[in-house]
Amino acid sequence: MATVKAWLIGLGIFLYFAVATALLPSRILTGPLSSADRVVQDLVTVVVWGFFLVLGLWSLRMSQKRGWM
Structure with missing residues (x-):
């Protein structure tokens, strides 16, 4: 069970940083700030x-x- 929890925490951390530091700025550049x-x-x-x-x-x-970690 501890292994599953560690994998889920790791996945959550990865997804947060992928979305917040890569996807979101990219969407801002191509969306509202494109002009x-x-x-x-x-x-x-x-x-x-x-x-x-x-x-x-x-x-x-x-x-x-x-x-918690």
């Missing part, structure tokens, strides 16, 4: 990517401190 200036596209994408990266790393650290 914006290139500098605006770059700034918004970097801010979104950085926010979700830091949020994911912070969440990992907090879950380690609480013993």
